[in-house]
Amino acid sequence: MKSSVITFPGSNCDRDMDVALKKFGFKNKMVWHADAELPKSDLVVLPGGFSYGDYLRCGSMASKSKIMQSVINFANSGGMVMGICNGFQILVETGLVPGVLLRNKYLEFICKNVFVKINDKKNKYFKNVDNEVLEFHIAHNEGNYFCTNDQLKEIEDNNQIAINYCDENGKIEDQFNPNGSLKNIAGIFNKEKNVLGMMPHPERMIDTSLSGEDGSLFFKNLINNLK
Amino acid sequence: MIVNEQVAVDHGLKKDEYAKICELLKRTPNITELGIFSAMWNEHCSYKSSRLHLKKLPTKGKKVIQGPGENAGVIDIEDNDAIVFKIESHNHPSFIEPYQGAATGVGGIMRDVFTMGARPIANLNSIHFGSPQNKKTKNLLRGVVHGIGGYGNCMGVPTIAGQTSFDSSYNGNILVNAMTLGLVKKDKIFYSKAAGLNKPVIYVGSKTGRDGIHGASMASASFDEKIEEKKPTVQVGDPFTEKLLLEACLELMAGDSIIAIQDMGAAGLTSSSIEMASKGNLGIEINLNKVPCRETKMTPYEIMLSESQERMLIVLENGKEEKAKKIFDKWNLDFAVIGKTTKSKKIELYFDEEKVADIPVNTLVENSPMYDRKWKKAKLPKKNKIKKEDTKHLKIIDVLKKILANPNVCSKEWIWQQYDHTVMGDTIQKPGGDAGVVRVHGTDKAIAASVDSSAVYCWAHPLTGGKQVVCESFRNLISVGAKPIAITNCLNFGSPENEENMGEFVECVQGIGEASEYLKFPVVSGNVSFYNQTKDQGIKPTPTIGGVGLIKNYQNMITMDFKEVDNLVLVIGKTEGHIDQSLFARNILDEKNGPPPEVNLFNEKNNGETLLKLIDNNFIKSAHDVSLGGIITAVAKMCIKGKKGINIKKPKYLINEIEYFFAEDQGRYIIEINKKDFKKVADILHKNAVHFDELGTINENELYINDKTKVTIDELSTSNKSWLTKYISK
Numbered sequence: 001m002k003s004s005v006i007t008f009p010g011s012n013c014d015r016d017m018d019v020a021l022k023k024f025g026f027k028n029k030m031v032w033h034a035d036a037e038l039p040k041s042d043l044v045v046l047p048g049g050f051s052y053g054d055y056l057r058c059g060s061m062a063s064k065s066k067i068m069q070s071v072i073n074f075a076n077s078g079g080m081v082m083g084i085c086n087g088f089q090i091l092v093e094t095g096l097v098p099g100v101l102l103r104n105k106y107l108e109f110i111c112k113n114v115f116v117k118i119n120d121k122k123n124k125y126f127k128n129v130d131n132e133v134l135e136f137h138i139a140h141n142e143g144n145y146f147c148t149n150d151q152l153k154e155i156e157d158n159n160q161i162a163i164n165y166c167d168e169n170g171k172i173e174d175q176f177n178p179n180g181s182l183k184n185i186a187g188i189f190n191k192e193k194n195v196l197g198m199m200p201h202p203e204r205m206i207d208t209s210l211s212g213e214d215g216s217l218f219f220k221n222l223i224n225n226l227k
Numbered sequence: 228m229i230v231n232e233q234v235a236v237d238h239g240l241k242k243d244e245y246a247k248i249c250e251l252l253k254r255t256p257n258i259t260e261l262g263i264f265s266a267m268w269n270e271h272c273s274y275k276s277s278r279l280h281l282k283k284l285p286t287k288g289k290k291v292i293q294g295p296g297e298n299a300g301v302i303d304i305e306d307n308d309a310i311v312f313k314i315e316s317h318n319h320p321s322f323i324e325p326y327q328g329a330a331t332g333v334g335g336i337m338r339d340v341f342t343m344g345a346r347p348i349a350n351l352n353s354i355h356f357g358s359p360q361n362k363k364t365k366n367l368l369r370g371v372v373h374g375i376g377g378y379g380n381c382m383g384v385p386t387i388a389g390q391t392s393f394d395s396s397y398n399g400n401i402l403v404n405a406m407t408l409g410l411v412k413k414d415k416i417f418y419s420k421a422a423g424l425n426k427p428v429i430y431v432g433s434k435t436g437r438d439g440i441h442g443a444s445m446a447s448a449s450f451d452e453k454i455e456e457k458k459p460t461v462q463v464g465d466p467f468t469e470k471l472l473l474e475a476c477l478e479l480m481a482g483d484s485i486i487a488i489q490d491m492g493a494a495g496l497t498s499s500s501i502e503m504a505s506k507g508n509l510g511i512e513i514n515l516n517k518v519p520c521r522e523t524k525m526t527p528y529e530i531m532l533s534e535s536q537e538r539m540l541i542v543l544e545n546g547k548e549e550k551a552k553k554i555f556d557k558w559n560l561d562f563a564v565i566g567k568t569t570k571s572k573k574i575e576l577y578f579d580e581e582k583v584a585d586i587p588v589n590t591l592v593e594n595s596p597m598y599d600r601k602w603k604k605a606k607l608p609k610k611n612k613i614k615k616e617d618t619k620h621l622k623i624i625d626v627l628k629k630i631l632a633n634p635n636v637c638s639k640e641w642i643w644q645q646y647d648h649t650v651m652g653d654t655i656q657k658p659g660g661d662a663g664v665v666r667v668h669g670t671d672k673a674i675a676a677s678v679d680s681s682a683v684y685c686w687a688h689p690l691t692g693g694k695q696v697v698c699e700s701f702r703n704l705i706s707v708g709a710k711p712i713a714i715t716n717c718l719n720f721g722s723p724e725n726e727e728n729m730g731e732f733v734e735c736v737q738g739i740g741e742a743s744e745y746l747k748f749p750v751v752s753g754n755v756s757f758y759n760q761t762k763d764q765g766i767k768p769t770p771t772i773g774g775v776g777l778i779k780n781y782q783n784m785i786t787m788d789f790k791e792v793d794n795l796v797l798v799i800g801k802t803e804g805h806i807d808q809s810l811f812a813r814n815i816l817d818e819k820n821g822p823p824p825e826v827n828l829f830n831e832k833n834n835g836e837t838l839l840k841l842i843d844n845n846f847i848k849s850a851h852d853v854s855l856g857g858i859i860t861a862v863a864k865m866c867i868k869g870k871k872g873i874n875i876k877k878p879k880y881l882i883n884e885i886e887y888f889f890a891e892d893q894g895r896y897i898i899e900i901n902k903k904d905f906k907k908v909a910d911i912l913h914k915n916a917v918h919f920d921e922l923g924t925i926n927e928n929e930l931y932i933n934d935k936t937k938v939t940i941d942e943l944s945t946s947n948k949s950w951l952t953k954y955i956s957k
Binding site for chain 1: 647
């Protein structure tokens, strides 16, 4: 399986994603934002970080960079595109996934482990994951998902919510919502479910010495689903 | 502008210093030259009051590749890997403008580290605020924490450990000390020593603006009621540009174009160019019209003294300019050839085709003032006798809960959750433990780091306090299973012109020196921050020690959370019952006098090294050093972290319960072992003449003392975790 990780000026989880993808068997290439062409890929990842210093609006400048036209075309032709954290912010700026990401409710950066409940498994990202609940890790300042009522209705009708913040038993309640996200949304798909944007960082949960191992579960499953 | 004695005094120079400048130049300096002298001769850059004493610190060792004098210290961690690290203060700016002050402190120290070719792999910080009741404290705390996070998070460098304290002596002068560790290949370390004639001098990074002019001079003066006017001297940080600068510099460093490189920190272009020339015993000629400026009509004086952030000065090999420029173009950074090295041994500046400064480099560096300030030796205070009736009414559990909720002991989760501590995917021990630990990427090795200070002990008796801080750092590293290698120090004190404050400095440095010599824990880098005072009131002496250690196989790292029910808990090191200056004495008995606990360096070394032996033999399930709040506080924290309880039996010594549980005697650790290993562990401890107590056995979820009193761990956890969040949200 071939993957590509895009490096924007200010990306800082690009290396971590490269390490994780390779660990689970992807042949990964790093792609510079100013390139025009995407290498042949089964998966494209927009990594976390602070592209363009979060200036103007998180993700907005990166969404206009040269490589993004190729990424958008790739996504529109059914290619798998995953945006993590700042990558999710870039995805909403391109319009590939609906909604926006506002500043966290308590106006503070949050770095901690969270639990998320998988809402939909009829997609290549979560198909065949045995668990209902995963322990992931978040580190962001703008992860407060928001959209209009019409958008929300459409998202729910199409089952586009990927994961919700919850407790370890999968209970989705306000007190387990770290950033004020609408409906505890932690990740969302496009209509076709080939594009996934999510705030949690699975690449930081890939061995027992780190914050946990549910990231390993996610990547192992992902590469199997793509085969 | 005509330069005279008054203008010099307005620049923070003393009258005799001005006379010396005129004598060295054999003429009156012009305003640009005066500005350069004032920047180089202030306390912050010249170490004029501290140099004499810093020379006495042990700085050499088998593992030391580079000691003090470079951008940062460097130590050998084997396999051609080296760690570059340093701590630095940004106290004054952070009090004036907490967000930017703290942010640029973090930015500055990271630049010091990547200037040497190392990729930063961990940040730490030690921050000290006034009393929680002081009306400024809350906003300063918020601003500083946001600033540290804002910069470090954006850079993508994990903040892995820290220390926060509150004390009314910081009411008018907070402390913000930032530390960075970087990883470099031993044969790819870069230094600031220029070499060769007619080599191009390159300016890279952000453009120069009017921000931070005279920042270093501001940092070398006391505060008064007019501090608000000093806001423009605080620099403004742009972590995004620094991230680009980091990547661009490391890309250029992968080749062989660079002769010398120096970041523009305090006193900007002035100190960076002079430092490179001085170390290389060369001259530097700069055309100031070539310096990329953010604002129009900047004068030579402003360009030379600006402290705009995210800038570097590089001496390149001839003919490498194009190749280097390509890299900086790729990262959208300014790149300008602004001058060349010369044989004149002078700093020569040109602007609009006129020579605007012409100063022999040695007058600025070797001839800078050095003072043997008067200082007063501190007496060891007399011990207090604690009367039985003072403690008779106290219930241990109530006191424990109070101590766990004390601002200086309570959980700082609210702070470190705002720092990205997991980016780079190698953080294996997060903040909240004895030391932060990161793996050396792609290897089995890990690096442990801790920052410590004990202002109360240093205030009570500077010599003992200085020793104690080094020992505490040593213990924190050992508690996570790391072999301590070297330290960096950030020496925060009041005015060197005050004999008592100067005495505190001299004796703390002496204490640090003695301990680091004995423990073979040399000082490889550091920074001095004087004038931490408002009007005549200095802060409590606060030397901060940043310690670094190596874990050869990261799988053997130790954490402090209790692991398993029925395991045994031992105390390593003897408890004598020293209560004076303990958290218990100061906060529960309200007794602020008396000596700090004695430091016995032999015991420190012996106890620590023996514990490392036990760790190497895989006997240790968890470990934690005993510090503020004594044995019971240390044990309670291990219970809270591990979500386990303990049945404690006080050993049958002569000292009473209160003294046993709350004393802050040094050189002690709490360890958890499996029952079946007890004989072997006891044997090793006996053989090495290490005193130990059997303290108790781990249970499910309650803390019992002598089968009489008990409390649930949940209750202790609530005491420990609620103070800070409540305080900040009020």
